[in-house]
Amino acid sequence: MHRQDEFAQIVLAHQAQLRMFVRMLGVAPHSVDDLAQDVFVIAYQRWDTLDNAENAAKWLRGIARNLVRNELRKQSRRRRILNTALTESLLQVEEPQADAWQEDGWLDALRACLAKLPPQSRELVAARYERDAASGELAEELGTTADAVRQTLLRIRRQLKTCIEGQLGETRE
Amino acid sequence: MNRMAFDILLAKLLEGSIQEDELELLVREAAQDEQLQMALLEQIRIDEGVRLLQQESRGGPTFAEGVAARLTADADRFEFLHRVLDRTDQRTQRTLFRRVAVVAGLLTCTAALLLAAIWLNGPRQSSTRLAAQRIVVPTAPPRLERGAVAPLDAGVATIKQLLQVEWSDAAEARVGDALTTGRRLRQRAGTTQVQFYRGAVVTLEGPAELEIRGINEAVLHSGKAWANVPEPAQGFLLLTPDVEVVDLGTEFGVEVVPGHRTEVSVFSGEVELHAPQTGRLEQSAISLTTGQGLAIGHGLSQAIAVDRDRFGSDEQLRQRQQRKSLEGFERWRQWSAAARQDPRMLIYYRFEPEDENATQLANEALDAEEAAGYVIGGQWTEGRWRGKRALDFKRPSDRIRFHLDGEYNAITLAAWVRIDGLDRPLCSLMLTDGYEYGEVHWQFNDKGELGLAIESTCNRYSESLVDLTDLGKWIHVASSYDRTTGEVHQYFNGRRVDSLQVEHPVAARFGAAEIGNWSQPVSQPPLQIRNFNGRMDEFLLYRTALDESEIREMYEAGKPH
Numbered sequence: 001m002h003r004q005d006e007f008a009q010i011v012l013a014h015q016a017q018l019r020m021f022v023r024m025l026g027v028a029p030h031s032v033d034d035l036a037q038d039v040f041v042i043a044y045q046r047w048d049t050l051d052n053a054e055n056a057a058k059w060l061r062g063i064a065r066n067l068v069r070n071e072l073r074k075q076s077r078r079r080r081i082l083n084t085a086l087t088e089s090l091l092q093v094e095e096p097q098a099d100a101w102q103e104d105g106w107l108d109a110l111r112a113c114l115a116k117l118p119p120q121s122r123e124l125v126a127a128r129y130e131r132d133a134a135s136g137e138l139a140e141e142l143g144t145t146a147d148a149v150r151q152t153l154l155r156i157r158r159q160l161k162t163c164i165e166g167q168l169g170e171t172r173e
Numbered sequence: 174m175n176r177m178a179f180d181i182l183l184a185k186l187l188e189g190s191i192q193e194d195e196l197e198l199l200v201r202e203a204a205q206d207e208q209l210q211m212a213l214l215e216q217i218r219i220d221e222g223v224r225l226l227q228q229e230s231r232g233g234p235t236f237a238e239g240v241a242a243r244l245t246a247d248a249d250r251f252e253f254l255h256r257v258l259d260r261t262d263q264r265t266q267r268t269l270f271r272r273v274a275v276v277a278g279l280l281t282c283t284a285a286l287l288l289a290a291i292w293l294n295g296p297r298q299s300s301t302r303l304a305a306q307r308i309v310v311p312t313a314p315p316r317l318e319r320g321a322v323a324p325l326d327a328g329v330a331t332i333k334q335l336l337q338v339e340w341s342d343a344a345e346a347r348v349g350d351a352l353t354t355g356r357r358l359r360q361r362a363g364t365t366q367v368q369f370y371r372g373a374v375v376t377l378e379g380p381a382e383l384e385i386r387g388i389n390e391a392v393l394h395s396g397k398a399w400a401n402v403p404e405p406a407q408g409f410l411l412l413t414p415d416v417e418v419v420d421l422g423t424e425f426g427v428e429v430v431p432g433h434r435t436e437v438s439v440f441s442g443e444v445e446l447h448a449p450q451t452g453r454l455e456q457s458a459i460s461l462t463t464g465q466g467l468a469i470g471h472g473l474s475q476a477i478a479v480d481r482d483r484f485g486s487d488e489q490l491r492q493r494q495q496r497k498s499l500e501g502f503e504r505w506r507q508w509s510a511a512a513r514q515d516p517r518m519l520i521y522y523r524f525e526p527e528d529e530n531a532t533q534l535a536n537e538a539l540d541a542e543e544a545a546g547y548v549i550g551g552q553w554t555e556g557r558w559r560g561k562r563a564l565d566f567k568r569p570s571d572r573i574r575f576h577l578d579g580e581y582n583a584i585t586l587a588a589w590v591r592i593d594g595l596d597r598p599l600c601s602l603m604l605t606d607g608y609e610y611g612e613v614h615w616q617f618n619d620k621g622e623l624g625l626a627i628e629s630t631c632n633r634y635s636e637s638l639v640d641l642t643d644l645g646k647w648i649h650v651a652s653s654y655d656r657t658t659g660e661v662h663q664y665f666n667g668r669r670v671d672s673l674q675v676e677h678p679v680a681a682r683f684g685a686a687e688i689g690n691w692s693q694p695v696s697q698p699p700l701q702i703r704n705f706n707g708r709m710d711e712f713l714l715y716r717t718a719l720d721e722s723e724i725r726e727m728y729e730a731g732k733p734h
Contacts, residue, residue, distance in 0.1 A: 011236070015236045016233065020221040048468065048475060089203065093210065110219070125227070134188055161219055
């Protein structure tokens with residue numbers, strides 16, 4: 001297969017998981033795509049060092065870790081991470097051998113689970129994520145407190161997690 | 174801290190409204206409790222997943238387009254990126270972006286293909302072999318002609334060593350050869366060491382092609398080479414299809430796989446890498462220092478491990494050269510022992526005296542009872558190989574005298590010499606005293622032409638065989654004459670370079686004669702000086718005209734390299 005095609009497939013296949021991974025290293029939400037694109041640029045440069053396309057995900061995560069580590073050395077103004085201590089502790093987290101969220105179907109499962117949410121929850125999620133509205137803003141609209149909105153969103157995310165696990169379990173059976 | 178308080182901080186973290194002290198508290202709490210740590214990761218993951226799905230601008234193809242756009246960015250754009258990066262960053266960080274900047278110049282086409290591949294997802298037949306064709310070889314400047322007034326040296330480099338080299342084309346090179354700009358060395362195997370006049374030494378190993386570009390510049394078109402660049406040669410430029418290497422005083426190795434990639438490994442010191450034909454701007458250079466290596470191909474670069482042992486070293490070369498020298502010496506010894514048995518041999522001086530103070534040089538031809546050589550002046554010195562002796566002729570008084578009676582219908586003269594200067598109109602190899610009917614004169618003129626003269630029969634000079642750039646090299650010369658056929662042939666390094674048919678052949682005579690000088694018979698007025706400037710370590714005279722294959726065999730057995 002031609003290298004460009006192979007690389008394009010790698011980008012498309014791994015971008016979502018990689019962006020989630022980058023975020024899980026404490027990268028600021030608005031810098032996630034920027035840093036993840038850097039990861040792929042470097043991956044393209046070092047393409048020859050990837051022994052097997054099947055190992056691409058792990059390999060990409062390795063590059064991401066290095067890039068994020070570099071962020072630690074930057075002046076705060078230029079940084080793409082939220083906080084040194086946070087990233088340092090997240091970099092130490094051992095990667096599980098095989099995690100469900102790294103599987104191809106994870107994002108599809110999340111999509112399905114979002115669709116299953118009760119209408120009120122769906123509206124809150126849409127307001128929070130599509131509009132990127134802060135909890136305080138939403139609390140005003142809903143006539144409640146910011147912390148209550150935060151609690152609700154946390155609960156919804158937990159529901160989604162449980163739902164995804166169920167989805168992935170079903171497809172496995 | 175209770176779980177609810179932690180969750181609130183976590184939610185604040187996700188929405189970006191967390192305060193610095195709250196964040197530190199959160200991190201501390203998570204670090205102490207694995208469950209909280211898990212919850213933190215879970216929440217971030219789901220949060221990012223939902224953001225990816227809910228934010229239209231973050232779709233996969235859009236993201237991939239962004240990646241492709243970065244690969245298309247030109248060097249300036251990346252230089253800009255580099256500039257806005259924090260200047261206090263670690264060097265590694267800068268290097269990373271410098272690498273991106275350097276490759277970016279090459280990436281335009283590659284990235285366009287990548288972009289097309291992302292959208293069309295179809296195979297692209299036009300491959301990325303563009304980088305390999307980037308070097309445009311300029312036509313070599315016109316060769317300087319050796320002027321009639323003052324000699325000009327068009328050479329910019331010289332062959333320092335050759336070891337078991339097999340050339341890919343007819344353009345062979347020999348040790349000591351002066352190489353001019355535009356000269357290409359193409360070898361199938363072996364080791365060639367080229368020294369540039371500024372001092373840089375480039376050693377080719379195995380199949381390789383090197384083009385000489387100037388006194389401090391070369392192009393490695395393919396193969397493996399290592400370079401040693403002393404201080405006077407700093408700034409030595411080695412071009413390859415994928416990258417241009419500027420040496421800042423160092424030792425480095427390069428391997429070019431044409432159409433694929435170039436690997437640069439720095440053994441010591443520092444080199445600067447530039448994308449080909451981008452003007453080698455300082456700000457877009459990649460710096461590699463001791464122990465660093467980089468592979469560049471298809472416009473991409475990647476760090477590689479430096480393995481000094483993949484390349485040869487001066488010490489290795491020295492040992493191989495020594496071994497080869499011993500082998501060469503031994504090969505000649507065997508040939509020499511066999512050649513002595515040839516009954517056609519009249520005089521054989523091997524220049525291997527048992528006592529260097531003795532003035533007599535034995536004639537080692539089989540049945541030689543006469544024609545011993547008498548060394549007058551001269552200095553014993555080293556010959557073609559380490560351990561081989563030679564006589565150095567320098568002063569107008571230096572010579573070897575011998576006497577050979579008889580008339581000969583055919584002769585062959587042969588010798589291994591190292592010419593150190595052609596500083597007389599005629600420079601003697603072997604001249605009979607005076608120049609009478611049938612007497613033989615064998616010499617070079619100052620144009621480097623080899624001449625065989627037999628009084629009343631011929632006085633013939635070859636084309637020019639030796640010029641100033643050939644001085645100091647061991648060469649094999651031979652001339653033959655056959656009275657029955659009238660044929661005169663002359664040979665240079667085993668190759669026939671001149672032939673002539675004489676009309677009135679006579680028998681050749683020697684009588685009193687000298688090697689490396691010319692004397693007049695007693696009681697005659699003094700002659701012009703024709704002393705030889707150089708070394709001789711073998712001299713042979715046959716009573717037959719050896720044919721070309723025999724001359725070639727003699728050359729092959731005795732060639733120094």
